[in-house]
Amino acid sequence: MSERPITHAVVLGAFCLGFGILLAATNEITKDQIEIRKVEDLQNSLVQVIPPSIHDNNPVKDAVVIKNDEGKDVTIYRATKDGKITGIAYAIEGSGYGGPISLILGLDADGKILGVRATAFKETPGLGDKIDPAKSDWITRFTGLSLGNPVPDKWKVKKDGGQFDQFAGATITPRGVVAAIKGGLDFFAAHKSEFLEVR
Amino acid sequence: MSADYGRIFKDGLWENNGVLCQMLGMCPTMAMTTSATNGLGMGLATLVVMATSNLLIAALRGYITQQVRIPVFILIIAAMVTVVDLGMNAYMHELYKVLGLFIPLIVSNCLPLGRAEVFAAKEPVLPSFCDGLAMGLGFTAALTVIGAMREIVGSGTLFADASLLLGPAFKFMELRLLPQDTGILVAVLPPGGFLATGLLLAAKRLLDIRAGKPIAMAGAHSV
Numbered sequence: 001m002s003e004r005p006i007t008h009a010v011v012l013g014a015f016c017l018g019f020g021i022l023l024a025a026t027n028e029i030t031k032d033q034i035e036i037r038k039v040e041d042l043q044n045s046l047v048q049v050i051p052p053s054i055h056d057n058n059p060v061k062d063a064v065v066i067k068n069d070e071g072k073d074v075t076i077y078r079a080t081k082d083g084k085i086t087g088i089a090y091a092i093e094g095s096g097y098g099g100p101i102s103l104i105l106g107l108d109a110d111g112k113i114l115g116v117r118a119t120a121f122k123e124t125p126g127l128g129d130k131i132d133p134a135k136s137d138w139i140t141r142f143t144g145l146s147l148g149n150p151v152p153d154k155w156k157v158k159k160d161g162g163q164f165d166q167f168a169g170a171t172i173t174p175r176g177v178v179a180a181i182k183g184g185l186d187f188f189a190a191h192k193s194e195f196l197e198v199r
Numbered sequence: 200m201s202a203d204y205g206r207i208f209k210d211g212l213w214e215n216n217g218v219l220c221q222m223l224g225m226c227p228t229m230a231m232t233t234s235a236t237n238g239l240g241m242g243l244a245t246l247v248v249m250a251t252s253n254l255l256i257a258a259l260r261g262y263i264t265q266q267v268r269i270p271v272f273i274l275i276i277a278a279m280v281t282v283v284d285l286g287m288n289a290y291m292h293e294l295y296k297v298l299g300l301f302i303p304l305i306v307s308n309c310l311p312l313g314r315a316e317v318f319a320a321k322e323p324v325l326p327s328f329c330d331g332l333a334m335g336l337g338f339t340a341a342l343t344v345i346g347a348m349r350e351i352v353g354s355g356t357l358f359a360d361a362s363l364l365l366g367p368a369f370k371f372m373e374l375r376l377l378p379q380d381t382g383i384l385v386a387v388l389p390p391g392g393f394l395a396t397g398l399l400l401a402a403k404r405l406l407d408i409r410a411g412k413p414i415a416m417a418g419a420h421s422v
Binding site: 007008011012014015016019022023026027030033034037040041124125126127 | 233259262263264266267270271274275278281282285286288289290292296353354382384387388
């Protein structure tokens with residue numbers, strides 16, 4: 001084969017083109033499936049924070065987008081029964097020991113917590129991962145609480161003078177989760193009318 | 200000259216094992232072996248990438264010029280990784296949620312690139328495919344054993360969540376060997392990866408010495 005530099009450029013270009021086409025085709029074949037999986041994941045996490053018994057709609061389909069105080073769009077999923085809003089759920093984020101902790105928070109129309117679950121986190125196994133309901137019931141203890149119960153000053157871990165247990169050997173994780181939930185409740189309080197506005 | 204397939208598989212699985220002899224692909228080896236199931240899943244994904252990329256590189260080796268071979272190898276490996284990534288997200292979603300973050304890391308795994316350069320670039324299609332398969336199997340075996348060591352010591356279980364990876368029929372593999380909360384945590388933390396890998400390396404050397412084999416520091420360049 002000729003040793004002129006242009007040969008190498010053509011060879012490399014041809015390979016890039018060929019494999020580019022292969023990737024485009026793969027993307028085309030898999031993208032519908034991936035989209036379905038995404039919606040399934042979302043539904044699975046919503047079911048955990050909004051009991052299916054309180055609504056007769058599909059909250060994934062009834063979503064509104066609201067800007068939070070940092071200007072970021074937050075998608076609010078709304079559960080309704082007979083046209084009345086009975087629950088809402090949205091994603092919140094806390095900062096943990098191993099990076100961000102993604103959570104989903106479910107509230108009823110009065111701002112009382114229906115449930116909260118961590119959806120993605122990289123906390124230390126055996127210490128910080130007790131926020132996973134499979135490992136400990138800690139995260140379920142938020143159910144039924146709201147911004148007034150306990151009072152805002154007590155929305156902290158015990159070490160910081162609040163009312164929530166930290167874990168043995170891990171304070172940063174529960175601190176991040178409590179702060180995230182408190183932030184989520186504040187967000188609801190500030191934008192309640194937009195949340196509940198019926199379209 | 201016909202290829203010696205027995206040799207290829209023996210090399211891949213034991214005598215020139217990617218992890219235990221060539222010491223390549225240490226990043227996924229350490230990062231993904233917190234349980235036997237994770238090690239197995241990561242190993243299998245790497246196996247698919249290695250077998251297909253070796254096959255393609257061997258088939259196209261006549262067109263790859265010497266000067267651009269490394270970019271082309273990386274291109275082919277990266278394309279195969281992306282195909283596996285998308286396919287897994289679409290059709291093996293539960294597993295993807297566990298391994299998803301680490302699949303793109305296969306691109307930076309030196310083992311597929313090493314085999315492309317040393318084997319697939321010089322040999323015909325079928326032996327190259329088998330080499331990818333054998334090296335992938337050896338990699339999978341090493342990762343599964345390291346994962347099992349760390350999981351037993353750290354969490355007291357073995358093959359937890361294997362049914363997510365292999366299907367509900369494999370529920371029987373999920374064992375609890377030690378009572379809950381008795382594990383030694385360090386085994387599933389990053390230092391455990393180094394400890395388990397080191398112990399496994401030492402064990403292999405010991406077996407080789409027992410068998411009277413000379414200790415050769417096999418590098419990526421020995422076939």
